[in-house]
Amino acid sequence: MSKTISVKNKSNSQRLEVLKTYKIYIGGQFPRTESGRFYTPLDATGKKLANVCLSSRKDFRDAVVVARNACSSWGNRAAFNRSQILYRMAEMLEGRKLQFIDELMQQGSSKIKAKEEVALSIDRLIYYSGWCDKYQQLFSSVNPVASSHFNFSVPEPTGVVSIIAPQSSSLLGLVSVIAPVIAGGNTCIVLSSETKPLCAITFAEVINSSDVPAGVVNILTGKVAELAPWFVAHMDVNATIYCEADKAMQKMFKEKSAMNVKRIFFYDKIDWTKEKGQSPYFIFDTQEIKTTWHPIEPIGASGGGY
Amino acid sequence: MATKKKNNTIKLNFDTVRNYAPALESKSAATIKPQYDLFINGKFEKPLSKKYFSTINPSNEEKLSEVAEANTADVNRAVKAARSAYEKVWKKMAAKERAKYIFRIARIIQEKARELSIIETLDGGKPIRESRDFDIPAAANHFFYYAGWADKLEYAFPNRNANPLGVAGQIIPWNFPLLMAAWKIAPALATGNTVVLKSAETTPLTALKLAEIIQEADLPAGVVNIITGGGETGAALVNHTDINKIAFTGSTEVGKIIQKATAGTNKKLTLELGGKAANIIFEDAALDEAVEGVINGIYFNQGQVCCAGSRLYIQESVAKEVIKKLKDRLESLIVGDPLDKNTDVGAINSRQQLETIQKYLKIGQQEGAEKYESSCALPQKGFWCRPTLFTNVAQSNRIAQEEIFGPVLAILTFRTDDEIIEKANNSPYGLSAGVWTDKGSKIFNMTKRLKAGVVWANTFNKFDPTAPFGGYKESGYGREGGLHGLMPYVNLSNK
Numbered sequence: 001m002s003k004t005i006s007v008k009n010k011s012n013s014q015r016l017e018v019l020k021t022y023k024i025y026i027g028g029q030f031p032r033t034e035s036g037r038f039y040t041p042l043d044a045t046g047k048k049l050a051n052v053c054l055s056s057r058k059d060f061r062d063a064v065v066v067a068r069n070a071c072s073s074w075g076n077r078a079a080f081n082r083s084q085i086l087y088r089m090a091e092m093l094e095g096r097k098l099q100f101i102d103e104l105m106q107q108g109s110s111k112i113k114a115k116e117e118v119a120l121s122i123d124r125l126i127y128y129s130g131w132c133d134k135y136q137q138l139f140s141s142v143n144p145v146a147s148s149h150f151n152f153s154v155p156e157p158t159g160v161v162s163i164i165a166p167q168s169s170s171l172l173g174l175v176s177v178i179a180p181v182i183a184g185g186n187t188c189i190v191l192s193s194e195t196k197p198l199c200a201i202t203f204a205e206v207i208n209s210s211d212v213p214a215g216v217v218n219i220l221t222g223k224v225a226e227l228a229p230w231f232v233a234h235m236d237v238n239a240t241i242y243c244e245a246d247k248a249m250q251k252m253f254k255e256k257s258a259m260n261v262k263r264i265f266f267y268d269k270i271d272w273t274k275e276k277g278q279s280p281y282f283i284f285d286t287q288e289i290k291t292t293w294h295p296i297e298p299i300g301a302s303g304g305g306y
Numbered sequence: 307m308a309t310k311k312k313n314n315t316i317k318l319n320f321d322t323v324r325n326y327a328p329a330l331e332s333k334s335a336a337t338i339k340p341q342y343d344l345f346i347n348g349k350f351e352k353p354l355s356k357k358y359f360s361t362i363n364p365s366n367e368e369k370l371s372e373v374a375e376a377n378t379a380d381v382n383r384a385v386k387a388a389r390s391a392y393e394k395v396w397k398k399m400a401a402k403e404r405a406k407y408i409f410r411i412a413r414i415i416q417e418k419a420r421e422l423s424i425i426e427t428l429d430g431g432k433p434i435r436e437s438r439d440f441d442i443p444a445a446a447n448h449f450f451y452y453a454g455w456a457d458k459l460e461y462a463f464p465n466r467n468a469n470p471l472g473v474a475g476q477i478i479p480w481n482f483p484l485l486m487a488a489w490k491i492a493p494a495l496a497t498g499n500t501v502v503l504k505s506a507e508t509t510p511l512t513a514l515k516l517a518e519i520i521q522e523a524d525l526p527a528g529v530v531n532i533i534t535g536g537g538e539t540g541a542a543l544v545n546h547t548d549i550n551k552i553a554f555t556g557s558t559e560v561g562k563i564i565q566k567a568t569a570g571t572n573k574k575l576t577l578e579l580g581g582k583a584a585n586i587i588f589e590d591a592a593l594d595e596a597v598e599g600v601i602n603g604i605y606f607n608q609g610q611v612c613c614a615g616s617r618l619y620i621q622e623s624v625a626k627e628v629i630k631k632l633k634d635r636l637e638s639l640i641v642g643d644p645l646d647k648n649t650d651v652g653a654i655n656s657r658q659q660l661e662t663i664q665k666y667l668k669i670g671q672q673e674g675a676e677k678y679e680s681s682c683a684l685p686q687k688g689f690w691c692r693p694t695l696f697t698n699v700a701q702s703n704r705i706a707q708e709e710i711f712g713p714v715l716a717i718l719t720f721r722t723d724d725e726i727i728e729k730a731n732n733s734p735y736g737l738s739a740g741v742w743t744d745k746g747s748k749i750f751n752m753t754k755r756l757k758a759g760v761v762w763a764n765t766f767n768k769f770d771p772t773a774p775f776g777g778y779k780e781s782g783y784g785r786e787g788g789l790h791g792l793m794p795y796v797n798l799s800n801k
Binding site: 076138141143144145146147149151153158238247250251252253254255257258259260261263276279281288289290291292293294295 | 447464465466558561562563565566568569570577579734749753754758759760761762763764765768770772773774775776778779780781782783785788789790798800
């Protein structure tokens with residue numbers, strides 16, 4: 001019986017397409033949301049894109065735990081090594097261009113626009129790959145203090161960053177906000193575009209095959225309105241990035257960020273397709289400046305306060 | 307003075323009191339008016355609130371002067387003056403001319419250093435040695451340093467133009483009154499902003515003296531406005547709709563309120579908040595120097611320092627020896643009249659702060675830590691607290707977790723590098739930290755892993771206008787000092 005069917009299908013040159021299950025990305029693995037919930041984003045013609053995980057607060061909290069654990073190994077890794085890993089991400093993305101173009105088109109993009117967006121996304125990764133071992137020299141200083149001390153200031157990653165990715169730019173926006181954060185040695189939890197989540201999960205596969213350590217980038221899909229308050233309220237998150245101009249949301253972000261003096265950034269005026277959509281100052285945003293002092297002379301002679 | 311014991315350790319003997327002849331700085335070198343008004347638009351103006359409040363000398367509770375209490379209407383006037391000065395004068399002025407005004411302010415502070423030190427000590431209770439040798443010269447230096455930046459901003463941020471923000475509202479604390487005013491005003495002016503600064507409730511006088519200096523320097527009217535008042539005045543400033551920037555130094559509690567209050571506005575915000583610095587002594591450290599550094603770290607300015615080294619971690623093998631040395635050293639600190647040049651530890655800034663410290667002294671004992679304090683006599687009047695340390699402190703104790711802001715040291719021990727990093731970083735704060743060891747590679751291992759904005763290695767509590775200062779985590783964000791200190795006062799635009 002089954003043989004007959006397969007023969008028949010073959011003869012009609014019809015093959016049943018294998019649909020992809022879009023799962024979320026936490027700690028280097030692709031689990032389903034713990035909540036078991038899903039939502040169904042539609043394309044421009046009203047056709048179903050996929051059943052996508054409707055991530056929960058608990059998914060986010062789990063992701064923060066793995067992101068925190070990944071912090072020290074990623075932040076302390078040689079900058080050159082981080083640079084190579086970002087470059088590897090670009091290589092992987094380049095190799096899977098067609099898949100991303102296809103997904104972007106499913107999400108409503110024209111073929112030309114989709115090609116452009118993928119190319120820009122690859123170039124953006126290369127751009128930040130290059131910055132990994134250069135921004136430190138740009139933003140650090142040796143300070144000519146008046147006392148007899150050797151004194152210098154260097155940027156260090158701020159820690160765990162939660163990001164609500166740009167809603168309208170499914171791949172380029174996502175890459176543009178993740179790259180500077182991880183180039184700077186931070187780890188992150190990203191909520192993808194709500195209506196165009198496909199590229200985000202496929203991009204997680206790129207990350208997963210690029211030697212990015214587990215937990216450095218975690219990607220969730222779901223509703224911004226539901227998850228955003230948790231993204232900014234979590235006490236073990238050091239900074240939050242939000243990319244829309246929604247004033248009420250921005251106010252909510254700022255209010256909740258006060259709970260643990262979180263650093264907060266609104267990238268709501270950035271056109272990610274333009275040159276202004278990339279700069280080392282994006283890296284600087286999620287850096288802390290540390291100033292270190294040491295006496296130059298024998299410490300006993302430096303003249304204590306008492 | 308010293309008797310040698312069998313085990314070759316030196317015990318200092320303080321049985322015979324080492325009497326220093328009093329060496330009082332003269333109050334006559336300072337002029338304090340009986341009453342001060344608000345400094346708005348280049349003039350001292352009567353407050354619309356019609357209210358004044360007293361400022362006292364915390365070392366004897368005598369009234370020094372009374373200052374105006376600015377209400378919302380007064381804040382409005384000040385912001386209006388600052389806005390007008392920004393639009394009409396300051397942002398149009400050639401940067402090199404702006405620089406010269408700021409240089410002038412630095413110079414006049416230097417000229418009046420002695421008077422300012424005396425007033426700082428009278429109003430705040432800190433030892434004259436500290437206000438004379440640290441607060442006032444550091445304030446002048448800060449103006450001098452940032453003055454030079456004014457016409458060089460195009461070199462500060464590669465590929466970007468640095469544009470002023472507009473009017474900056476600045477709120478400063480009572481622990482380093484003039485120095486904090488300098489830290490706030492100098493970079494704001496250098497970058498082309500105008501200022502409304504609110505001084506702290508208990509220490510308004512040197513800020514008002516600075517207003518006189520600014521007048522004397524002929525700074526265009528309204529570029530700097532200095533108002534006095536308490537929390538309500540500060541809130542009016544934070545909530546004012548025509549302010550572009552808030553800079554606040556103070557408690558984490560108030561900092562959070564301000565961060566929340568600026569939600570829904572475009573105000574740029576920087577916060578320099580509390581701390582609970584870990585000061586770490588390894589067994590290979592030069593212990594005598596480390597002890598000096600620890601003493602300076604926690605008893606400098608009576609411990610009322612946001613970056614004070616209030617958590618001391620000693621490697622177990624040397625803990626006993628270090629604690630003994632610390633106790634000896636504690637005993638030799640001279641506590642008393644802040645105007646006496648011999649004084650090491652002065653008065654607590656206010657009754658309220660003294661009560662906070664005393665609350666923590668009780669908590670420490672209730673939690674089972676062992677209290678040890680100097681046996682020094684305290685003056686009858688004023689707000690005083692003996693230099694104190696606690697041993698047998700647990701990491702979870704409140705005196706090891708919360709900022710006390712007083713001369714109280716919590717002592718803990720550790721064995722390994724990983725353990726101490728875990729303990730030191732286990733705090734919501736991240737302002738400063740200290741490391742004492744003779745091994746270079748260990749210094750860098752520690753300074754790299756400590757989550758703090760300022761790390762002192764084999765030294766402590768050092769500051770410089772060129773050295774960026776500010777916190778990680780709940781100790782705030784933004785830096786003051788150095789090139790990085792310009793960033794909070796500019797918008798960067800593409801070239």
